[in-house]
Amino acid sequence: MNAPGSNGPTNGISNHDSLTGPTAETRTDGAGDRGHNLSHRDWILLPFLGLLTVLFIAGSTEFLARRAYPEHDGIQGCIADPKSAEAAVGRPNSSCWEKRAEVSLPVEYTFNRCGHRAGMECGPKAPGTYRIVMSGSSMALGLNVARQETFAALLPVELSRQTGRKVELYNEATIFGSPLRNVALHFNEIQSEDPDMFLWVLTPVDVSVPSRALPEGAAGHVAASHLSSPGNREKHAGFTWFNKAPVLFAKLLVDPLFKLWDRTRTGVVLRHYLYEHEGPDRYVESFLAGNTDEAGLLRADLSTDWKPRLHQFDIYVADVAARSRAAGIPLVVVLIPNRAQAAMISAGEWPAGYDPYKLAQELRTIVTNHGGTYIDILPNYRDTPNSELNYFPVDGHADVRGHAMISAMIAKELTNGSIPALKSATTSQAELEKQK
Amino acid sequence: MDTASFQFVLFGLAVAIVSNFSRSRGWRSAVLLLASLAFLGFLAHNPIVFLPLLGFLLLGYAGLLMIEHGWSKSAVWSILAVIFVYIWLKKYTFLPEGIFLHSLYFTLGLSYIFFRVLHLLIEAGDNREKQHIGVGPYLLYTLNFTTLVSGPIQRYDEFARDQFAAEPIPLGPRVVGLQLERIVRGFFKVNVLAMLFNMVRVDALAQLAQPLPPSLKLYAAFRLAIVYPLFLYANFSGYIDIVIALARLMRVRLPENFDRPFSASSFLDFWNRWHITLSTWLKTYVYNPLLLALMRRVSSLALQPLLGVFCFFVTFFLIGVWHGRTSEFLFFGVLQGGGVAINKLWQIGLTRGLGRKGYKALASNPVYIAFGRGLTFSWFAFSLFWLWGDSKQIGKIFTAIGVLQWLGVWLAIWFAFTLFWFWASWQQIDKVFTAMSVVQWLGVWMAAWLCMTAVLALWEWLRAALLSIKASGEPVLTSRYARVVYASALGLTAFIVVVLLSQPAPDIVYKAF
Numbered sequence: 001m002n003a004p005g006s007n008g009p010t011n012g013i014s015n016h017d018s019l020t021g022p023t024a025e026t027r028t029d030g031a032g033d034r035g036h037n038l039s040h041r042d043w044i045l046l047p048f049l050g051l052l053t054v055l056f057i058a059g060s061t062e063f064l065a066r067r068a069y070p071e072h073d074g075i076q077g078c079i080a081d082p083k084s085a086e087a088a089v090g091r092p093n094s095s096c097w098e099k100r101a102e103v104s105l106p107v108e109y110t111f112n113r114c115g116h117r118a119g120m121e122c123g124p125k126a127p128g129t130y131r132i133v134m135s136g137s138s139m140a141l142g143l144n145v146a147r148q149e150t151f152a153a154l155l156p157v158e159l160s161r162q163t164g165r166k167v168e169l170y171n172e173a174t175i176f177g178s179p180l181r182n183v184a185l186h187f188n189e190i191q192s193e194d195p196d197m198f199l200w201v202l203t204p205v206d207v208s209v210p211s212r213a214l215p216e217g218a219a220g221h222v223a224a225s226h227l228s229s230p231g232n233r234e235k236h237a238g239f240t241w242f243n244k245a246p247v248l249f250a251k252l253l254v255d256p257l258f259k260l261w262d263r264t265r266t267g268v269v270l271r272h273y274l275y276e277h278e279g280p281d282r283y284v285e286s287f288l289a290g291n292t293d294e295a296g297l298l299r300a301d302l303s304t305d306w307k308p309r310l311h312q313f314d315i316y317v318a319d320v321a322a323r324s325r326a327a328g329i330p331l332v333v334v335l336i337p338n339r340a341q342a343a344m345i346s347a348g349e350w351p352a353g354y355d356p357y358k359l360a361q362e363l364r365t366i367v368t369n370h371g372g373t374y375i376d377i378l379p380n381y382r383d384t385p386n387s388e389l390n391y392f393p394v395d396g397h398a399d400v401r402g403h404a405m406i407s408a409m410i411a412k413e414l415t416n417g418s419i420p421a422l423k424s425a426t427t428s429q430a431e432l433e434k435q436k
Numbered sequence: 437m438d439t440a441s442f443q444f445v446l447f448g449l450a451v452a453i454v455s456n457f458s459r460s461r462g463w464r465s466a467v468l469l470l471a472s473l474a475f476l477g478f479l480a481h482n483p484i485v486f487l488p489l490l491g492f493l494l495l496g497y498a499g500l501l502m503i504e505h506g507w508s509k510s511a512v513w514s515i516l517a518v519i520f521v522y523i524w525l526k527k528y529t530f531l532p533e534g535i536f537l538h539s540l541y542f543t544l545g546l547s548y549i550f551f552r553v554l555h556l557l558i559e560a561g562d563n564r565e566k567q568h569i570g571v572g573p574y575l576l577y578t579l580n581f582t583t584l585v586s587g588p589i590q591r592y593d594e595f596a597r598d599q600f601a602a603e604p605i606p607l608g609p610r611v612v613g614l615q616l617e618r619i620v621r622g623f624f625k626v627n628v629l630a631m632l633f634n635m636v637r638v639d640a641l642a643q644l645a646q647p648l649p650p651s652l653k654l655y656a657a658f659r660l661a662i663v664y665p666l667f668l669y670a671n672f673s674g675y676i677d678i679v680i681a682l683a684r685l686m687r688v689r690l691p692e693n694f695d696r697p698f699s700a701s702s703f704l705d706f707w708n709r710w711h712i713t714l715s716t717w718l719k720t721y722v723y724n725p726l727l728l729a730l731m732r733r734v735s736s737l738a739l740q741p742l743l744g745v746f747c748f749f750v751t752f753f754l755i756g757v758w759h760g761r762t763s764e765f766l767f768f769g770v771l772q773g774g775g776v777a778i779n780k781l782w783q784i785g786l787t788r789g790l791g792r793k794g795y796k797a798l799a800s801n802p803v804y805i806a807f808g809r810g811l812t813f814s815w816f817a818f819s820l821f822w823l824w825g826d827s828k829q830i831g832k833i834f835t836a837i838g839v840l841q842w843l844g845v846w847l848a849i850w851f852a853f854t855l856f857w858f859w860a861s862w863q864q865i866d867k868v869f870t871a872m873s874v875v876q877w878l879g880v881w882m883a884a885w886l887c888m889t890a891v892l893a894l895w896e897w898l899r900a901a902l903l904s905i906k907a908s909g910e911p912v913l914t915s916r917y918a919r920v921v922y923a924s925a926l927g928l929t930a931f932i933v934v935v936l937l938s939q940p941a942p943d944i945v946y947k948a949f
Contacts, residue, residue: 038609038916046613046920053924261936274937279638290938 058266065265069101075109075143079176089174089186090115101268102392103144110147114189118171119147125168125194130421132156132169133193135183136201139336139397140173149400154407162415162424170195179206180316187320191327196421198324199410200333204297204341204359205396207313208306268394275393280343280386284350287340298341300355302362314366321370331372332419335360336406337381339396343388345381375418377409439585439944440626440675442934445619447475448582448678452685456607461600468576468599468686475581480542488525488541489549495521496553497574503560504568511561515554522550545584547758551717552578556592558721573600582683586675586944588693589713595688604687613916615681617923622681624926625674627941628933633667634942650876657880662888668945669697672711675944698892701799701808703779707752714755723751741784749777806896810889 038046078096080089090111099106114122125131134140134152142150152171159167170193174182183190183200190198261267275283288295296306317333324331337345337356344350345357357378364374381387390402398406415424451471455464476486499514525543527536556569556577569577569592577595598605636659643656673694683690691713700706707715727747734743756769787795798804903911912918933939 038613042916046916049917049920050924053921054928057925057928258936267936270932271937274939277639278635279642282635282638285940286938289940 072099074098133195134199136173137179140201151403151407158411280347339391346387375413380409448682472579472581582679598688618681622674622677625670629670661884701805749773752776806893809892
């Protein structure tokens with residue numbers, strides 16, 4: 001060993017700890033020796049080499065990712081007008097296949113003559129049947145999951161078993177367009193299915209996507225163009241010339257970069273494996289750091305960005321609840337948490353300043369204020385360890401296990417007495433008393 | 437402005453650029469002082485929290501002035517006062533709770549400032565030719581933002597030589613290129629490698645606590661045992677890479693803090709390669725004076741090697757204790773000091789048994805070296821001792837040493853084991869060890885030892901093979917072209933992980949000490 005008291009390599013000249021250790025090259029770090037200048041050739045060659053390395057790595061990994069995790073966009077072919085904000089319904093009697101990178105097998109989407117992925121034809125219900133008409137967005141539609149494994153298919157079976165009566169569920173969920181506006185637009189179709197209950201399935205994203213148009217007669221409440229969205233956050237208080245520069249920088253460079261990254265298969269594959277293997281606390285930490293907009297709805301104190309969105313939701317619920325009441329159809333609303341929210345609730349801990357239950361509390365208040373019923377499945381996630389594993393890590397939709405879990409949770413909440421017609425045959429009087 | 441973040445690197449690069457606007461020492465010093473104060477301002481916004489740190493610095497400077505003015509007796513008192521105030525500000529748990537300050541105050545980097553202030557006081561007390569250090573240079577030296585948070589611990593004369601040089605050290609394009617490559621490498625280590633190793637550790641720790649089949653538990657324990665040294669190395673050495681390169685861009689050469697520590701073939705050698713500036717500081721200011729003092733009192737030649745062993749124990753015990761305020765670190769200190777001391781006993785025993793030539797021959801045996809490397813990673817390797825030598829050698833070794841020396845073998849492989857005390861509380865340690873039986877843990881440590889012996893030997897072989905590929909007499913791997921290629925690859929990976937995947941890296945572990 002070195003003599004005690006020796007100073008060791010203290011001159012800072014060598015680059016000892018490199019992969020390559022001290023070498024002639026690293027020793028040129030010292031003063032006054034050769035090699036301080038680069039040749040003209042190197043001034044061009046070295047940056048070119050760096051650029052070439054980056055391009056080669058990026059290109060080859062993307063190529064490999066696309067080969068190993070192919071995608072086939074097929075569902076758009078089944079949607080009448082995917083870009084339409086007015087009527088994003090399925091083409092009548094259409095069928096198509098889609099394969100996402102995270103999903104191992106292609107999934108079939110079949111739409112009935114009314115353009116719904118309902119697993120049955122539209123039209124009057126059979127006598128003696130309790131019919132639930134469900135609406136919502138991609139989660140309710142069962143994106144990435146075979147129809148027979150979606151909670152839309154599992155829930156009526158479970159409800160029939162628990163209540164002892166024949167329950168069927170007609171799924172009118174749609175994708176594309178504005179999730180809240182879709183429900184308002186298609187309420188007449190919901191009504192025409194002669195439902196005993198209208199189940200409105202929400203996800204945080206549904207509430208977060210602002211609609212440019214409001215239900216008829218609601219325009220006076222709020223101007224939709226003033227609603228907050230990720231793109232116009234800067235319109236809120238505190239925007240001065242001083243913070244224009246970072247916003248412009250973000251708009252010009254960062255946002256396009258993230259959009260490009262989101263489109264790469266490399267990005268999907270890397271995030272898939274990362275999210276799948278990291279612990280819930282770490283996943284939540286990175287989610288909150290990277291998804292500033294979606295993270296906003298998990299805050300204990302909902303940011304100013306979110307208040308206009310909740311106000312918009314309030315307007316839609318008012319409209320849908322009034323029409324439900326007029327038609328004599330009970331309105332039931334349920335929120336399915338996103339993956340980070342599920343991780344927080346399952347783990348039972350979350351970073352300071354956040355509250356995974358906050359959004360549900362706000363929605364419950366709005367729904368009940370308008371005479372609807374809100375069923376809260378979030379507490380059930382507490383009893384499901386690592387419930388975030390039941391979601392596709394990047395895509396964010398529930399997977400097959402997730403749909404089974406959601407079905408069980410909704411069935412539990414619907415049959416606990418909150419909906420008298422669906423009260424479980426096994427629910428004791430004592431339990432009902434307790435719930436009251 | 438967290439350590440080893442993009443912001444920190446950009447801040448450092450901006451300061452380096454501004455610093456190079458002029459070569460005058462006044463300009464460079466002014467830029468460094470302003471940058472260091474700004475750095476502190478980024479870390480804490482309320483000036484009140486800096487008052488205890490300011491008091492500590494004033495105490496150190498007052499001691500320095502007194503010694504400079506010929507009050508040599510004040511040196512000891514100044515040193516004792518600085519040590520006490522440091523312990524008090526760091527709230528070491530052996531002091532009564534009631535005497536601590538209960539308001540929030542800034543202690544980040546205090547440990548490293550403490551070493552620098554003590555170094556100045558000791559050197560001022562020892563030097564016959566008194567050298568005046570002004571307030572400006574004192575603040576520059578103690579608050580230098582490149583060394584504030586986690587070192588390296590630089591000597592004042594080395595700092596002054598570069599910082600206050602009339603003609604600063606040259607900074608050509610090649611040097612700049614090398615430093616940029618080093619920053620990228622350091623950033624990659626901290627933000628990608630350390631993050632991945634930490635994920636493995638957290639995952640393994642969680643699996644140990646779960647009701648899993650024994651095979652999965654063993655695998656988790658194995659990962660837990662080997663991954664923490666790798667994590668700590670990537671975390672700390674990556675940060676040091678960044679600050680050394682930033683300082684070099686400001687024309688200051690900081691001392692190296694790591695020298696391929698996992699290539700060390702013994703625990704003693706390991707501490708010559710790991711956190712070099714800390715062990716050097718303690719060898720200079722604890723080991724040497726203590727050994728000299730003991731040798732003056734003990735005249736027996738037979739006992740003198742044992743005095744060295746004792747001094748090693750004290751020195752490395754203090755290294756362990758310095759790492760934290762709680763009883764875990766006291767035990768960590770015992771393990772570090774014990775490990776080094778008994779490793780030294782082992783060397784003495786072997787030298788006596790085999791003779792100098794015999795020991796030298798053994799120590800240069802590649803198999804011995806390879807297994808020695810593996811031993812630093814494992815704990816129960818002792819039982820497989822006979823595998824790495826021929827029967828003659830083994831026989832010699834077994835007959836050459838006694839029971840105490842055998843204990844040295846155990847302590848020479850202490851490193852990976854002692855790291856449990858480094859990152860865990862007693863409660864966590866208890867959980868980890870009760871997750872499996874003693875026999876299972878034996879198996880884990882044996883597997884860790886074997887695995888790391890093979891992996892490190894393979895790494896050394898691969899490194900030597902790669903470096904042997906030469907063009908124009910120099911290894912191809914260290915050419916500027918190869919460096920540009922791998923720096924670009926590492927930079928791209930780090931960018932993807934940190935920015936696009938939003939993966940926050942674990943904090944620099946040594947920042948907390």
